Amino acid sequence: MIISVASGKGGTGKTTISTNMALALGSGVEFLDCDVEEPNAHLFLKPVIERTELVTTPIPLVDLEKCTYCRKCSAICRFNAITVVSHKVLIFPELCHSCGGCMVVCPEGAITETGRELGEINFGARNGIRFINGRLRVGESMSPPLIKRVRSEADPEKVTIIDAPPGTSCPVIAAMNGADFVLMVTEPTPFGLHDLKLAVETVKLLGIPSGLVVNRSDIGDQEVFAYAEREQLPVLLTIPFERRIAEAYSQGRSIVEEFPEWKERFCELFHKIETIIQKRSTTV
Amino acid sequence: MREIVIISGKGGTGKTSLTAAFAALAKNSVLCDADVDAADLHLLMQPEIRQQTDFMGGGIAVINPDLCIGCGTCMELCRFEAITDRFEVDTIRCEGCGVCVDFCPEKAIDFPTKRCGEWYLSDTRFGPMVHARLGIAEENSGKLVSLIRKEVRQLAEERGADLVITDGPPGIGCPVIASIGGATALVIVVEPTVSGIHDMERVVELAAHFRVPGMVCVNKWDLNPEMTEAIEQLAIKHNVAVLGRVPFDPAFTRSMVAGKTLFEYGEPTATQQQVRDIWAKIINSPSMNPLGIMDFKSTIQ
Ligand code: SF4
Ligand code: SF4
Ligand code: SF4
Ligand code: SF4
Numbered sequence: 001m002i003i004s005v006a007s008g009k010g011g012t013g014k015t016t017i018s019t020n021m022a023l024a025l026g027s028g029v030e031f032l033d034c035d036v037e038e039p040n041a042h043l044f045l046k047p048v049i050e051r052t053e054l055v056t057t058p059i060p061l062v063d064l065e066k067c068t069y070c071r072k073c074s075a076i077c078r079f080n081a082i083t084v085v086s087h088k089v090l091i092f093p094e095l096c097h098s099c100g101g102c103m104v105v106c107p108e109g110a111i112t113e114t115g116r117e118l119g120e121i122n123f124g125a126r127n128g129i130r131f132i133n134g135r136l137r138v139g140e141s142m143s144p145p146l147i148k149r150v151r152s153e154a155d156p157e158k159v160t161i162i163d164a165p166p167g168t169s170c171p172v173i174a175a176m177n178g179a180d181f182v183l184m185v186t187e188p189t190p191f192g193l194h195d196l197k198l199a200v201e202t203v204k205l206l207g208i209p210s211g212l213v214v215n216r217s218d219i220g221d222q223e224v225f226a227y228a229e230r231e232q233l234p235v236l237l238t239i240p241f242e243r244r245i246a247e248a249y250s251q252g253r254s255i256v257e258e259f260p261e262w263k264e265r266f267c268e269l270f271h272k273i274e275t276i277i278q279k280r281s282t283t284v
Numbered sequence: 285m286r287e288i289v290i291i292s293g294k295g296g297t298g299k300t301s302l303t304a305a306f307a308a309l310a311k312n313s314v315l316c317d318a319d320v321d322a323a324d325l326h327l328l329m330q331p332e333i334r335q336q337t338d339f340m341g342g343g344i345a346v347i348n349p350d351l352c353i354g355c356g357t358c359m360e361l362c363r364f365e366a367i368t369d370r371f372e373v374d375t376i377r378c379e380g381c382g383v384c385v386d387f388c389p390e391k392a393i394d395f396p397t398k399r400c401g402e403w404y405l406s407d408t409r410f411g412p413m414v415h416a417r418l419g420i421a422e423e424n425s426g427k428l429v430s431l432i433r434k435e436v437r438q439l440a441e442e443r444g445a446d447l448v449i450t451d452g453p454p455g456i457g458c459p460v461i462a463s464i465g466g467a468t469a470l471v472i473v474v475e476p477t478v479s480g481i482h483d484m485e486r487v488v489e490l491a492a493h494f495r496v497p498g499m500v501c502v503n504k505w506d507l508n509p510e511m512t513e514a515i516e517q518l519a520i521k522h523n524v525a526v527l528g529r530v531p532f533d534p535a536f537t538r539s540m541v542a543g544k545t546l547f548e549y550g551e552p553t554a555t556q557q558q559v560r561d562i563w564a565k566i567i568n569s570p571s572m573n574p575l576g577i578m579d580f581k582s583t584i585q
Binding site for chain 1: 293294342386477
């Protein structure tokens with residue numbers, strides 16, 4: 001079962017919710033931090049990292065001995081990542097989407113592939129929670145292939161909680177596509193609501209059931225709740241603003257470990273999600 | 285002309301509220317919302333749209349079932365698992381590489397360009413603004429950011445404005461890279477949390493990578509004074525100027541609910557003064573005044 005925790009707007013408490021749910025459920029859960037641009041979950045889960053792998057994406061490598069400068073490779077490339085100028089083939093690795101088109105089209109078999117480093121993937125554990133995160137290399141612009149790589153580690157036998165990146169474009173899609181449930185985290189402010197609407201549209205497009213957590217539920221206004229009702233988006237948990245929670249968060253301490261009364265609420269949140277997923281699978 | 289880009293790495297640090305507050309202080313400037321994925325600045329600026337233009341992204345594959353003979357070539361070549369067993373294209377997965385289009389023996393695959401969003405030239409009570417809206421689940425956010433930054437510079441030139449204030453996207457990936465290249469300076473808004481300092485380090489590294497000078501301001505600093513101290517020390521270590529501290533102040537949320545900037549909401553407060561001081565530091569900073577040209581301040585106020 002894959003639960004993706006997302007939010008249109010950043011900083012609404014997505015990582016707080018995902019990590020606390022994992023800690024509340026404890027041993028046997030799997031946690032994937034797919035917010036590879038700014039991975040933060042490890043700061044709260046504090047896993048012991050057991051190993052790290054470099055993640056690369058294929059980019060073309062041209063053997064000039066075989067090349068006849070026919071320009072077919074540059075003609076097929078939709079991303080302007082390879083061009084032929086007189087007796088040189090220039091490759092712009094940061095523009096390459098690794099589609100492999102140039103390699104298939106080359107009539108001389110002059111193109112092979114080498115790797116461009118996207119970042120790294122870390123594997124670890126803490127108290128029986130399996131932990132995996134991706135870290136995008138600073139200066140690298142393409143996060144989706146790295147996110148997909150982290151996603152591919154999901155164990156279908158387990159409850160997998162995913163911390164998705166913020167926004168609504170390709171990185172988020174890579175982190176949400178194929179999930180059984182998307183838990184959206186928002187705050188009841190105009191910015192929160194505006195970005196929530198975008199996130200809801202995204203989830204609708206993917207056809208995944210979803211629910212809402214309203215964080216800092218007593219700041220701002222009531223519009224988010226009215227919107228949730230109109231959209232029939234179940235509000236599964238509300239967390240009021242408490243300075244002690246904000247302070248604990250600022251120091252990297254989790255809510256469930258700091259304030260035990262919250263453990264049950266996060267378990268309850270999980271059970272509500274489980275029920276929604278089960279109901280849906282019996283009706284479909 | 286100078287351009288400051290306000291970024292944060294981590295989302296939700298108050299970047300957009302501060303951008304709007306700065307806009308209220310800078311009289312002769314042009315605004316740009318480069319957070320095209322989740323643009324919020326317009327909620328405070330209520331721009332009046334003067335011109336709206338479609339943003340066309342790359343192509344996307346569409347298979348014509350009448351021509352397709354089911355040979356499977358496209359599926360075999362597509363590296364993005366975008367072609368289903370029934371030889372239909374999953375538009376969400378399609379990367380737009382066009383490889384299937386070129387290799388289909390029946391020429392059964394079309395490659396229409398897709399409208400990925402739109403961008404706007406607008407007027408606000410603080411001057412002109414360029415902003416955009418990327419369609420849901422679209423790619424090419426970096427391209428759209430580059431496009432609107434080009435437009436905003438042109439607009440600033442036409443209007444004789446000396447300063448562009450850009451609200452940047454969160455993260456360190458493609459739209460962020462597109463929004464900081466060639467900027468005069470970055471204002472990095474950090475919150476004093478373990479996540480905040482962690483993400484700031486990556487943003488500072490990114491700024492160094494693209495050789496754009498950075499300045500740091502800690503928002504909601506009183507939530508964790510020790511962390512604030514640590515952030516400022518880290519900034520100094522990386523040669524990033526420290527601009528000052530903004531307290532946790534519910535007035536930010538209240539003014540947001542009212543659709544206003546901090547300076548248009550309620551009586552003058554200590555927080556307002558702190559933001560004013562930070563703004564003064566930004567425009568007087570050496571990064572904004574290279575070669576010691578000090579008349580900049582007078583041209584924007
Ligand atoms: S397609 Fe092959 S032979 Fe032709 S220019 Fe490119 S690398 Fe050279
Ligand atoms: S792999 Fe694709 S994107 Fe990269 S250079 Fe070749 S054709 Fe262009
Ligand atoms: S390559 Fe062309 S003909 Fe072959 S399955 Fe694909 S669309 Fe159909
Ligand atoms: S255009 Fe590229 S990504 Fe899209 S279906 Fe064809 S081969 Fe796959």
